[in-house]
């Protein structure tokens with residue numbers, strides 16, 4: 001048995017909530033003497049008994065001693081798997097500094113190195129998610145059963161982020177190493193929207209990789225084979241999703257970082273059959289629409305005069321553009337064909353036109369231009385000159401694609417209005433330009449958002465400090481998941497996603513607006529997530545799709561009616577609903593007493609119960 005345990009390579013699972021070990025490991029040096037005594041831990045911990053804030057201070061000191069971001073990532077992963085309560089205290093109290101470590105940009109590097117930095121912790125107490133090789137899909141029932149046995153009763157997952165690692169951020173096919181993304185996204189679910197960490201399930205479909213350096217890497221931990229053909233992919237993926245859906249019927253499924261064709265394919269197959277959404281298509285569309293609404297309000301020209309050039313026509317580019325079309329149609333009453341005509345795309349082969357001579361991928365057809373005559377812009381420079389855009393949106397994975405000369409042209413074209421420039425590719429090494437470049441080249445007039453967090457910029461002439469917007473789906477997917485987990489809609493509709501985007505735009509404070517910011521400050525993310533989740537719940541009830549009677553009744557009572565099918569997705573919700581949503585958010589314990597109380601099974605665990613009755617002190 002000991003041998004088996006030592007051969008495991010999984011990292012620590014937070015669950016097993018009934019275990020006294022969990023209390024001991026999450027309390028550590030905060031364990032009172034009486035408890036140490038009852039749990040036979042006397043002498044096994046340093047004598048000082050301290051409070052959680054002292055532990056947090058020590059953890060922060062240790063974090064700051066790490067000289068590289070990857071070392072910080074490894075330290076934080078270790079802390080999460082050792083003491084999840086302390087980990088989330090640290091994250092929540094230092095979100096601005098820590099989000100770029102547990103998420104983009106560092107998570108990109110961590111994924112590339114995943115097989116090398118993998119921690120040595122043993123299952124079944126140490127499981128950080130499901131690794132499902134394509135060779136084991138026939139045994140998916142057994143895998144799910146093993147997972148169920150590794151968790152405490154009542155900890156069935158309510159949310160999963162699932163990837164096959166085929167398009168991790170803008171870094172390409174990372175195979176099984178992509179597991180870092182579901183793990184990272186679910187940390188944001190907890191931090192940003194208060195999902196219970198014990199009920200979050202990261203999953204990687206280990207379906208092989210076409211990246212030779214991983215196949216050749218002796219430490220690579222995934223299966224060593226090439227990716228399957230489409231039909232084999234869909235058969236295997238469908239079997240896994242069917243089994244997961246059968247085992248956990250109300251679990252919210254977030255598809256993440258699948259290569260673009262499969263991202264669209266899986267969404268179409270599953271969106272009406274299970275509670276699911278695709279973060280790269282819908283989440284990105286949602287968050288960019290939220291920021292774009294604010295940008296259009298500040299740009300200084302009417303919305304219908306916008307000329308929007310997308311660089312990159314993948315799942316993210318097309319997902320965002322479709323949300324923006326909906327916005328122009330729904331909010332501004334522009335007919336769909338006219339709204340669509342406000343958009344141009346450039347991909348790796350140049351401007352996307354119906355007559356450029358290649359067979360366009362299905363997802364690009366909707367936006368292909370038909371009015372270009374003989375013009376076929378082959379480069380971005382040519383397309384910029386041809387379109388004279390008011391807005392330039394990058395989802396291309398091409399680092400520095402927005403050269404200084406392109407940024408300067410955006411400034412020239414937009415002298416009477418402010419140019420909108422969103423370099424949204426992740427991580428930083430793929431971003432189309434930096435905040436500093438965009439500010440400098442546009443006389444500091446740019447309305448800016450980026451996928452990765454960039455540093456603030458100090459305007460040299462005035463000393464004014466400008467904060468860049470982060471147009472990253474992290475602002476919305478946690479709230480969409482929370483809202484879905486609470487009100488249990490039959491499915492996620494585009495109008496629900498639209499309502500969340502509107503709520504995001506509505507969530508800016510007067511100060512944030514006055515400073516010209518497009519997104520709320522990250523320190524307010526939980527408050528904003530509560531608003532966004534309330535908007536999703538309200539919209540789900542209006543559409544008659546919410547299934548949780550409590551939330552249906554609550555929204556109906558606010559609205560004075562039972563449901564308004566197909567109501568306008570305005571992102572509004574009744575006062576009080578967001579604070580009610582907040583009550584469902586998980587927060588780490590502040591002290592030992594709260595920690596004990598927060599572990600529902602703790603008191604019933606046989607060891608704890610017998611220790612308690614023996615000592616009368618627990």
Ligand SMILES: NC(=O)C1=CN([C@@H]2O[C@H](COP(=O)(O)OP(=O)(O)OC[C@H]3O[C@@H](n4cnc5c(N)ncnc54)[C@H](O)[C@@H]3O)[C@@H](O)[C@H]2O)C=CC1
Pocket residue numbers: 167168169170171259260279280284287311312313314315316317346347348349380395396397398401424425426427430450451452471472473474
């Ligand atoms: N900010 C955010 O919240 C999000 C950002 N992203 C980022 O968006 C990027 C793209 O993701 P997907 O659309 O899923 O990937 P994808 O690989 O499907 O799309 C990339 C697109 O860029 C085009 N492209 C490649 N080289 C080009 C060039 N030299 N010039 C112009 N276009 C070029 C490709 O033809 C393709 O259309 C990634 O970096 C990803 O990290 C994705 C989701 C969310």
Ligand SMILES: CC(=O)C(=O)O
Pocket residue numbers: 104168169170257279280425426451472473474
């Ligand atoms: C942010 C995100 O989901 C991506 O870059 O893929």
Ligand SMILES: [Mg+2]
Pocket residue numbers: 169256257279280
């Ligand atoms: Mg993604």
